Amino acid sequence: MAITRALGRVFSVLVLISFVILTNSYTPKRQLNTYLNPGCTEDCGGGLAYVKARGEQDTLHFVFTSVGTPSALVIRTNTLQDRENDKLTFDWTKLRSNDTAGAVYTTNHLTKVLYSYGIIFTRLFQYNDTSDDADLTHFPTRGPELTVYDFHSDVTEWENLLDTSSDELIVLKVQQTDPDLPTAIVNGSLTIQFHLFDHGDRSDDLPHLEYNEDTTHFDFILHDIDTGNMSNARYGVETIFFSMDTDKDNMAIEDVKSIDDEYSPGVFSINNLVSRPSDKGNGGFLQWKPICYQKATRTRSSGTAVKKYGPQALTVAEKMSTDFINNSIVYAFYGADKIGDVKMTYSNFSFGLSKDGFFTKNNYTAWTGSLGYGVPPADKVSTLVIAVISAGLGLPVVLMVFGGVFVCVKKRFTKKSSTSSFSENRIN
Template sequence: MATTRGLGHVVSVVVLFISFAILTNGYTPKRQLNTYLNPGCVKDCGGGLAYVKARGDMDTLHFVFTTVGTPTALVIRTNTLADREHDRLSFNWDKLRSNDSAGAVYTDNPQTKVLYSYGLMFTRLFQYNDTSDDADLSHYSAPSSELTVFDFLDNVTMWENLLDTSSDELIILKIQQTDPDLSTAIMNGSLTIQFHMFDHEDRADDLPHLQYNEDTTHFDFILQDIDTGNRSNARYGLETIFFSEDADKGDMTIEDVKSIDDEYSPGVFSINNLLSRPAVKANGGFLQWKPICYMKPARARSVATAVKKYGPQTLTAEDKTNTGFVKNSIAYAFYGGHKIIDVKMSYSNFSFGLSKDGFFTKNNYTAWTGSLGYGVPPADKVSTLVISVISAGLGLPVVLMVFGGLFVCMKNKFGKKAKTTSFSENRIN
């Protein structure tokens, strides 16, 4: 009985450990988030600007999301001041709306020190008629009857006011319509870029379940119900510009990190990181994504398709000067004309789709998730739950065998008293 009770205690401990791993979901906020929509703007705010201040003990991250000019996410890392009221960014809307926005984003507290800054511009959307079904954007170039290019600048694209779409923890940039003169237009919220804010570390609820922490923001790039015209084989691609303020002039690079574990994204064994400072990841910015997107709002492996990357390609000083996307961005408003030349920039294209997946027109929906953050990019690893289950699966049989063997041995030794017969008692008289 004692052995049986001991075995029961061991099993109970293992079960409690697994239950703890499953049920524990508490967290401690590591940053205090404050969201301001169109701060300082009274009228004529365009698509608008969202400013999120993520205040921590060691530093403060200032996230700026806007469709004023080129749709951009700008992140500025500063020291954290004791003066909470003035520990924030300021915006000059007259300059933001002018032809030269340099100096429109600034810190007016002399004690504020900018430690680092980086961000991501969404510049152009490509729609191409993939008649060969090879899902390769590089096979098409403009101008072409098979390729339509949508510029995201506000003189071509009208954006909905984010005051009507956003909340404290979810910033939504949504196209109202593109230029109606285009052969195929995007209208009625068919293109959405939404940013999720976090004050702790965890994983996203939706596939591909990217990790996040207090130094990151997740974005969803969503296309749905777009009139593709006569292009029954339509696919889409996206152009982005990733930028950072760096004394290091080394090129940005994309690393492809392999994993043997697909617990969170079934069938996906890699993750991509575009790094602003490849040599010192801990002090740089990153763009992270898994090479997968989804063709229905209810994300599942059965409706997954591929994301293909092209680049990155470094922008030259001439590119930065002559590219309208840069000159008309919130990045230019922050860095200014004299400093924008020294900002490291690279553009990358992404295409959505895989051969024989039915094209975009199969479901008229594509959603791609990425992460923009500071520091070392999160890496997939086997979770505590999986380790617990594996340990239980391998350990319990061993425990049962050991304790079972001991129980049998002890029972055989002490459970019976063997009766021994002497020779003298059985001799024949």
């Protein structure tokens, strides 16, 4: 009974420690305030979401929009005591004009921009992979086997995010693309959604990317697309990752290997595109695992590969002349005088693996990534696994110790009882 009670106490302590560790991870680190189409009273295009994430040391201002080119802009500023004016302002007259420079700005002269970075989604590629190579580089130019969807307002119409978004989930959804294209996207068949967090944890859905209060997760989702005559259709997307850095330290993709696949079974690597390779703690990053999913209910069996191409740095001339950039919220914030100095790199990503059945197998693809500030999260053994291992190794030791003590005590008690009985017989 003594051993049982002792083991019960040990188990209770382990459970308590695990509970404390897990619950502490849900402590809010930032105060989130979400504003949908702030300051817009008429035509807002697809719309703009502004999320202010106020922390003790700094404030992150997230801007997600499909006005112009779909983009996510993150601005890190000092945290002011004046909470009312500790925010961004949006000039919708400029945002709706042909020259958006200066449309996003801070009004308080005490606000200091510490860093800024983000991502632009520029184009979608649909190609007919008749050779089943799952290689986007085999289709370098537009033609009958390759359709390109440009993500700007002249070609793509976006739904009003007021109808699709909430405080912690911003959804940019395509309403329709140019009907003159051989295969058009309609009725929300393409969605880019962003998840906001005020604490650190892991996503509930595969590939269970880790997040903290300085990150946002995005899902790039394709579903129910009429692929036209492309029976072996696959897709890819072009992105531009940018940061305010003007140094010559080029952005780089790190392929981090792992022997642990606890969170994404069968996936032993994670990719990080970092803006400051030599100073990651003070830069931005784009993180993803090389896997996407062919079903809305994500399972290991529905996973297929994500292949990266690049990154390739943009020249000053390309930054100044590219329509995707000039029509984006990025240009609206930096302006014509600074956009040439902003560090930018473009990367392509294709979805699919040879013999996976192509996109047409399930007519669905979902890719998840993370956009954040600081050192990119790295996979590590979870608290639960540590607790299980500790219990597995600790309980046998506890049993041996208490078992040994029990045997020793029992032998001593038995010996003492035998001695007493013998003495009593001699006296009698």
